[in-house]
Amino acid sequence: MKNSITVKPAPAPRIRLLPALAPPAALLAALVITWQVAVTAGGVQPAILPSPQRIFQQGWEARTAIWENTLPTLHETFLGFAVSLTVAWTLAILIDFSPGLRRALVPLLVASQAIPLIAIAPLMVIWFGFGMLPKVIVIALVTFFPVAVGLIDGFNRTDRDAINLLRSMGANRWKQFVYVRLPSALPSFFTALRIGIAYAVTGAIFAEYVGAERGLGIYMAMMKNSFRTDLVLAAVAVTAFVSVCLFLLTYVAERAIIPWHSKERRSRHG
Amino acid sequence: MVEATPPKIELRGICKSFPLGHGQVRSVLDDVAFSAQPGEFVAVIGPSGCGKSTMFNIMAGLETASSGEVLVDGDVVTGQHEHFAYMPQKDLLFPWRSILENTSLGLEVAGETKKIARARAASLFAAFGLSGFEDAHPFELSGGMRQRAALLRTVVQGRDVLLLDEPFGALDSLTRTEMQSWLQGVWSQNAWTAVLITHDIREAIYLADRVVVLSARPASVRLNLTIDLPRPRALSMTTSAEFAGYERTLLTTLHEETRSSKAP
Ligand SMILES: Nc1ncnc2c1ncn2[C@@H]1O[C@H](COP(=O)(O)OP(=O)(O)O)[C@@H](O)[C@H]1O
Ligand SMILES: [Mg+2]
Numbered sequence: 001m002k003n004s005i006t007v008k009p010a011p012a013p014r015i016r017l018l019p020a021l022a023p024p025a026a027l028l029a030a031l032v033i034t035w036q037v038a039v040t041a042g043g044v045q046p047a048i049l050p051s052p053q054r055i056f057q058q059g060w061e062a063r064t065a066i067w068e069n070t071l072p073t074l075h076e077t078f079l080g081f082a083v084s085l086t087v088a089w090t091l092a093i094l095i096d097f098s099p100g101l102r103r104a105l106v107p108l109l110v111a112s113q114a115i116p117l118i119a120i121a122p123l124m125v126i127w128f129g130f131g132m133l134p135k136v137i138v139i140a141l142v143t144f145f146p147v148a149v150g151l152i153d154g155f156n157r158t159d160r161d162a163i164n165l166l167r168s169m170g171a172n173r174w175k176q177f178v179y180v181r182l183p184s185a186l187p188s189f190f191t192a193l194r195i196g197i198a199y200a201v202t203g204a205i206f207a208e209y210v211g212a213e214r215g216l217g218i219y220m221a222m223m224k225n226s227f228r229t230d231l232v233l234a235a236v237a238v239t240a241f242v243s244v245c246l247f248l249l250t251y252v253a254e255r256a257i258i259p260w261h262s263k264e265r266r267s268r269h270g
Numbered sequence: 271m272v273e274a275t276p277p278k279i280e281l282r283g284i285c286k287s288f289p290l291g292h293g294q295v296r297s298v299l300d301d302v303a304f305s306a307q308p309g310e311f312v313a314v315i316g317p318s319g320c321g322k323s324t325m326f327n328i329m330a331g332l333e334t335a336s337s338g339e340v341l342v343d344g345d346v347v348t349g350q351h352e353h354f355a356y357m358p359q360k361d362l363l364f365p366w367r368s369i370l371e372n373t374s375l376g377l378e379v380a381g382e383t384k385k386i387a388r389a390r391a392a393s394l395f396a397a398f399g400l401s402g403f404e405d406a407h408p409f410e411l412s413g414g415m416r417q418r419a420a421l422l423r424t425v426v427q428g429r430d431v432l433l434l435d436e437p438f439g440a441l442d443s444l445t446r447t448e449m450q451s452w453l454q455g456v457w458s459q460n461a462w463t464a465v466l467i468t469h470d471i472r473e474a475i476y477l478a479d480r481v482v483v484l485s486a487r488p489a490s491v492r493l494n495l496t497i498d499l500p501r502p503r504a505l506s507m508t509t510s511a512e513f514a515g516y517e518r519t520l521l522t523t524l525h526e527e528t529r530s531s532k533a534p
Contacts, residue, residue: 161358168330168356169379169427179379183366260407264365267409 050230059234066231069219070238076132076215077204077246080139081197088144092151096181097173106152113145117206125211135215138207143196150192154185187261190254197250201243276344277305278463279329279353279431284338286324287488298324300488302338306431306480309461313474315520316484317528322467323359325489326433329465330356342430355429359436361420363408369419370395370404376427391426397456398422414445418452425462432464439469450476451505458502471524475499475516476508483520486527493523 032052038044039051046054059066095102117138124134158181166176208217216235223231255262286299298321306312316322327333329340331351339346342353355376363372370388373395377387395401398418408416417437424432438446450473457464457477468474474481475497483493497516499507507513 159360159362161360162362162364164327164330164332165356165358165362166379167332168351168354169376170351171379175379179375180364183364186366258366260365263407264409 047227047229050233055230055233055237058228058230059237062231062234066216066219066235066238069214069216069235070242072212072214073201073204073208073216073239074242076135076207077139077200077242079132080136080204081143081200083136084140084143084147084196084200087140088148088151092148092155093177095152096155096177102152109145109148112141115141117142121207122210124207130211130213135204135207135212139200139203142199142203146195146199147189147192150188150195151185154188154192155181157188158184183258186258190250190258190261193253194247194250197246198243201239201246205239275308276341278308278310278343279465280305280341280344281325281329282339282341284325284328284340285336286321286328286333287336297488299328299335300490302484302490304482304491304494306463306465308463310480311457311462311464311466311478313466313468313478313481314484315468315471315474315481315524316489317486317524318469320484320487320527321489322484323435326356326435326465326467329431330354330433332356353430355424355427355432357420357424357432357434357437359439361408361416363411363416363419363423365408368405368407369400369411372408373419373423373426376423380427391422394422394426399452412445413441414449417441417449421453430463432462434464434466436467436469438473446470446473447505453477454501454503471517471520472508474520475513476503481516481520483523483527486530492527493520495519 036052128134162180205217208215209221212218220232220235284302287295287297290296328335331349339348374387374391438449481495485492
């Protein structure tokens, strides 16, 4: 039989980054220009609200200090996020295999989100000192929940008919997990990963803010205390930049690990 | 005394009711019984929601029957899955696997090495009109090709009986006709025993050696009609007087069932 429908080879996945980045970049530029003009024209005190230009100048002059404080923050972020991912994956898989554990643990996970971190973070300093450990714990605490819930939910949303197909082939619970539940959950894992990573950097800053030896958080706190509003905002800009980079990195990882996902989605939406 | 060879597959008194809570039950299957000889193609039709898919789930060992038994080659196999290859209503090709990987999934799950599983599946690609699409992904295929890939995945498992649940239900009518005549063709070259669920009377007559009509819920067998048309069957047969006769019989039976299922 001849195939009546010829299929074009799938085009290589092009990262359409530029068209996606242009509108937000343009909006950001407009806001910065407005800010610059307003501050200059209004004669606002730099200690109250410095102009973008001043922030950039002073930030550039303080670049060594900012860079030296960025590195420990990045280090904590990666370590905390790695801990968070490990725990989230382990728990999500255990929960997926044990209905009893699911009933016992999921409500506790949800309740854990009611803990006010703003009260806990200073206690972490009392308990664990000014080093790396309390930061890693805070980052893990804030990022763990979205990732774990994304995974638990992803495993659980697997098509029931797909599970039945696997069962009809004779797949045990473990094979059902490996062949269907795990790959089905990966798209929602990457969504959760993006939410988690957005919290990770701010979590690190927050943990440092209440007490640290080095890092962007404690740098901001010190600059604030010496009324260097411009350097506080320069550090904020660096933080935002790092967050956006990590966020984009998750897309790169997604394309590398589940290339089929974006292709399938595109083919479904024309 | 020499016993006659048992049918390839036989259903005896299959009943199924689902608990609905509050002590209520929904009776879905009520004493369903029929059989298929080796190499026979049996089509099952019945009003929608009457319990056809439930019947398949019981045969495939995915659901337990309330009572009754399933036999293969005369042995009771109720609740065992290894005799049946199941093709569900949705094609369920996984986007993270290529077509070759999808079609060899059943063998891989059954413990074959990837290499052997893929070689076995690949050897069927030409017969299924899928040559050249081994490395394609499901979303790159047309509906008809996806359905053929799903059927290949079912057939290659080498089980005793194929269970096909409305395999062409989601296709447009042109593709469906094309698929029916293709299936009819590969059928006459193989000795597969199969049960096909369909809601299309003409499809049932065209493809099957026998058509089993189920009643409205709770389903039982209302009619067991042998289709005595020569094989291989040409599409032109669907306009013959015999064909029209079968069609009328089935339509009448099915109409009565649909009416009684709507009655209070
Ligand atoms: N797990 C279940 N619990 C309760 N009712 C069910 C369940 N599964 C199927 N049913 C009911 O059984 C009937 C038959 O379903 P199904 O076998 O899918 O019908 P068909 O395939 O013939 O259209 C339907 O009315 C459906 O609501
Ligand atoms: Mg059905």
